[in-house]
Amino acid sequence: MKRIALFVDVQNIYYxxxxxxxxxxNYHALWQRLSEQGEIVAALAYAIDRxxxxxxxxxxxxxxxxxxxxxxxxxxxxxxxxxxxxxxxxTIDIMEHAPEVDTVxxxxxxxxxxxxxxxxxxxxxxETEVYGVPELSAKALMDAATxxxxxxxxxxx
Numbered sequence: 001m002k003r004i005a006l007f008v009d010v011q012n013i014y015y016x017x018x019x020x021x022x023x024x025x026n027y028h029a030l031w032q033r034l035s036e037q038g039e040i041v042a043a044l045a046y047a048i049d050r051x052x053x054x055x056x057x058x059x060x061x062x063x064x065x066x067x068x069x070x071x072x073x074x075x076x077x078x079x080x081x082x083x084x085x086x087x088x089x090x091t092i093d094i095m096e097h098a099p100e101v102d103t104v105x106x107x108x109x110x111x112x113x114x115x116x117x118x119x120x121x122x123x124x125x126x127e128t129e130v131y132g133v134p135e136l137s138a139k140a141l142m143d144a145a146t147x148x149x150x151x152x153x154x155x156x157x
């Protein structure tokens with residue numbers, strides 16, 4: 001049975017699905033789909049902690065599905081901009097899990113991950129899959145993955 005490690009850039013998926021479709025991503029549908037393809041040995045979701053009730057309910061729902069939720073505090077800078085970037089954390093976790101699995105699946109449209117997917121695909125001879133909103137996903141990321149899956153249909157709610 002194929003061993004799968006799943007990594008979700010929650011902010012990226014939330015905002016791209018909202019921007020492109022005005023809808024939310026269906027994590028239950030994804031989990032069902034991937035469970036049929038193999039054993040999910042690691043599932044990590046990276047989110048920003050604002051501490052509001054809606055967000056806490058969402059994080060609890062992810063945990064109930066089977067995700068480990070990693071939170072980073074929401075930081076408001078003095079100039080009004082916000083910081084809450086998980087790229088390095090996601091990269092470290094993917095590097096740690098890559099030698100133990102057959103497939104790494106990343107939910108993000110962020111082109112910064114393209115080099116990472118190319119590297120682990122080569123080094124560990126594994127499949128790399130990306131789920132993203134096509135028009136809001138970096139071409140470099142789509143090209144780097146063994147397979148790109150557009151977020152559409154039952155993956156939206």
